[in-house]
Amino acid sequence: RKEVEQDPGPFNVPEGATVAFNCTYSNSASQSFFWYRQDCRKEPKLLMSVYSSGNEDGRFTAQLNRASQYISLLIRDSKLSDSATYLCVVSGGADGLTFGKGTHLIIQP
Amino acid sequence: NAGVTQTPKFQVLKTGQSMTLQCAQDMNHEYMSWYRQDPGMGLRLIHYSVGAGITDQGEVPNGYNVSRSTTEDFPLRLLSAAPSQTSVYFCASSFGGWAGGNEQFFGPGTRLTVL
Numbered sequence: 298r299k300e301v302e303q304d305p306g307p308f309n310v311p312e313g314a315t316v317a318f319n320c321t322y323s324n325s326a327s328q329s330f331f332w333y334r335q336d337c338r339k340e341p342k343l344l345m346s347v348y349s350s351g352n353e354d355g356r357f358t359a360q361l362n363r364a365s366q367y368i369s370l371l372i373r374d375s376k377l378s379d380s381a382t383y384l385c386v387v388s389g390g391a392d393g394l395t396f397g398k399g400t401h402l403i404i405q406p
Numbered sequence: 407n408a409g410v411t412q413t414p415k416f417q418v419l420k421t422g423q424s425m426t427l428q429c430a431q432d433m434n435h436e437y438m439s440w441y442r443q444d445p446g447m448g449l450r451l452i453h454y455s456v457g458a459g460i461t462d463q464g465e466v467p468n469g470y471n472v473s474r475s476t477t478e479d480f481p482l483r484l485l486s487a488a489p490s491q492t493s494v495y496f497c498a499s500s501f502g503g504w505a506g507g508n509e510q511f512f513g514p515g516t517r518l519t520v521l
Contacts (some may be wrong), residue, residue, distance in 0.1 A: 328505055343510070360416050388504040388507065393451050393465075396449040396450075
């Protein structure tokens with residue numbers, strides 16, 4: 298079974314700090330990579346796709362390391378509104394999406 | 407656009423009862439999927455559809471049926487509810503398939519409890 302592993306946390310981080318978390322995936326044939334954000338008792342929403350060259354969207358930076366099969370998400374200048382669960386999602390093509398269990402982030406004032 | 411809508415938001419069933427979870431999208435997406443989310447586990451794919459009239463099984467299909475008679479609607483039927491089906495169910499749609507890196511748009515979810 299294809300696996301996506303994440304540290305469940307919680308990560309307790311003071312407002313304004315930088316936080317990073319990783320996920321690892323087992324399927325070396327994986328083609329697409331994503332970070333989704335899920336607020337408590339809400340649906341997941343796409344935060345950002347992850348590209349081989351790395352990509353940045355405001356305070357968020359995602360990186361992919363295909364050789365080591367891991368994906369990272371860096372959040373700079375964290376805000377209280379960043380508190381959520383972050384889901385690492387990997388696509389193996391026709392086999393569908395594999396979701397990690399999520400990393401719970403709590404930003405403290 | 408309403409996006410992806412699901413009804414009901416909450417449901418309590420007794421063991422052995424059947425019911426249908428409704429899902430609709432107004433984005434003209436071809437791909438639709440049903441997932442369940444259980445505590446301590448990632449979302450797991452139940453069934454999916456790549457277009458009207460075409461459905462297939464995902465990772466955990468047992469106990470569930472689907473049909474796709476229109477592009478917009480993708481109902482999930484529980485045939486004979488069991489306590490193990492207590493979960494949060496999410497419907498999702500996307501413009502293209504998983505391999506293309508397409509964003510999944512999720513509905514707000516249905517919280518189902520089976521007693």
